[in-house]
Amino acid sequence: MTGEMLVGDLTRPVPADAAFAAPTxxxxxxxxxxxxxxxxxxxxxxxxxxxxxxxxxxxxxxxxxxxxxxxxxxxxxxxxxxxxxxxxxxxxxxxxxxxxxxxxxxxxxxxxxxxxxxxxxxxxxxxxxxxxxxxxxxxxxxxxxxRSLLPVELSRYRALNREVAAILTDVLMTVSPESTERQVTATLAERVTNIGAEPLVLLCNGSSRSTFRHPLPTAAPLGAGAMVVVCARRHGMVANATRWVRFGAATASALDAERRIALVEEDIFTATVPGARLNGIIDQLRESYERHGFGPDQWLMHHQGGPAGYAGRDPRATPVTDDEVVANQSFTWNPSAPGVKIEDTVLLGDAGIEVLSVDQRWPVERVGNLDRPTTLQL
Missing domain, CATH: 3.40.350.10 (Creatinase/prolidase N-terminal domain)
Known part of the structure; x- marks a missing residue:
């Protein structure tokens, strides 16, 4: 993982997605x-x-x-x-x-x-x-x-994920420490509905509630920063993504934890190959948490994700879920630890993992062969 941060133009409007055409x-x-x-x-x-x-x-x-x-x-x-x-x-x-x-x-x-x-x-x-x-x-x-998505499904799904990622950028680049969790999720709900999607899950925790992994929004202000989660459904398919925003400089320990959780995710992506079993991936993930300094039990503190598509997770991966991974299958893995989490919707294609929930304006760092989202510094 390099230290180079790539930041897009956070001020330009999102263009209409001309790549998506309604199926014939x-x-x-x-x-x-x-x-x-x-x-x-x-x-x-x-x-x-x-x-x-x-x-x-x-x-x-x-x-x-x-x-x-x-x-x-x-x-x-x-x-x-x-x-x-x-x-x-x-x-x-x-x-x-x-x-x-x-x-x-x-x-x-x-x-x-x-x-x-x-x-x-x-x-x-x-x-x-x-x-x-x-x-x-x-x-x-x-x-x-x-499991294996058809071309027409992939076209719909790519468009939805790009739009959800763009909405997260649009909304989070305008927030302030005084913004409340409910204000953030209300704006997200409006934007998601306006693209013809349904906001199935909207989570937000300001700095006063940063220990909660499924933070339903409250009237609390964001304070020093926030985590925001969107799960949006359109054409039956669910796009899932998590983003973080920070006001002021990051501590060395926060940056280190963010780097290490991205390495855990990289290990999950490496294990997600055709023929793998979901419980085998969970076994490798457990080892990854310990290898990257989070301890042997961190995987027990929150579910780790799994195949995506027509459900938020289809199914959620567990130590006894032995579903086989196939090509053209979508996934949302979401490794987390205290104060850190990383989550995007991805596709296992011919060339490996393709991240679907991408907006080029969001800051990223290179992890392995993928650009992965970092915390938006405001």
Missing amino acids: PEDCATERALKRERVLAVLDRSGRDAVLLTSTTALTWYLGGSRVHISLAGDPVAAVLVTGDGDHLVTFTNEFERLRSEELPPGLTLHQVPWHQQLHEVGRWFGPGVAPAAEAELARDLRDAR
């Missing part, structure tokens, strides 16, 4: 066909005739990013029955016209039930004689089906 109907048709093919393969391997998709993660993936929720904290207002003969979507009568007009891709047979009935009672709306597998029965296989 042909792109969407190909996406639908390939995802259906993957689910039918899951059914074939499991010996089942049908599966009922009921989670937001599975539904938004299978439907190409359709919004099938009302409350972010509630269950989806639709379910999809995948059979060898076709895809059947059921929703409540009061949601039917909106979903059909604004959200759903072609090629679905639509059903509706009154608001007081249950979407999961397949026999009531589809007819007798079908006994689909519950999504939970095939959870691992369906998760595997989502």
Whole structure:
């Protein structure tokens, strides 16, 4: 890791992202066909005739990013029955016209039930004689089906991550020690909503609350500095990023801790290769914390991340999670220690790790072969 800091122009406006173009109907048709093919393969391997998709993660993936929720904290207002003969979507009568007009891709047979009935009672709306597998029965296989992102998904995801990174730069370059945590996250929420995304997680801790790793915002001022976390969803895909801001000069110990946590992340990236297992990466991460001076138990103080995409983590990596890493899979690892954390959404591509949540104006340091974000000094 070098000591050279690369700082972009923090005053120029963010240009419109001309690299992202809405997918064509042909792109969407190909996406639908390939995802259906993957689910039918899951059914074939499991010996089942049908599966009922009921989670937001599975539904938004299978439907190409359709919004099938009302409350972010509630269950989806639709379910999809995948059979060898076709895809059947059921929703409540009061949601039917909106979903059909604004959200759903072609090629679905639509059903509706009154608001007081249950979407999961397949026999009531589809007819007798079908006994689909519950999504939970095939959870691992369906998760595997989502792992490798298609080109149209990567286009959507790259655009979202770039926009989220730019929003973090825009907002944090304007804050002051007197800004409150709630003011910061309120501005972030507005900006995230304005790009057509949903702010799933907004965290902020000023210097008085710097020991908390999941700091829900309060009325506390930022003081000497802050950590800010954004997890934003659009087209069903979730971009995750953490940034730090500091007012005044950094102490030598703070700079040293930031350098060492970036080295832990570098070790995680090195371990994230096709064929690796998530629990194997966790084993290497535990050793990395100790090797870089954080002690043997630091990994227990906070989850470490894992595959990303259609959920914040899909799944969260643990010592018993043995999912296999594949090419074109996205990840958000988030190593942390007292007062430090580093987090971006990345893609495991042909050339290795590609950082997706990048804004060229944010200060970075070179770690291995990647530019990684440092603390914005104001």
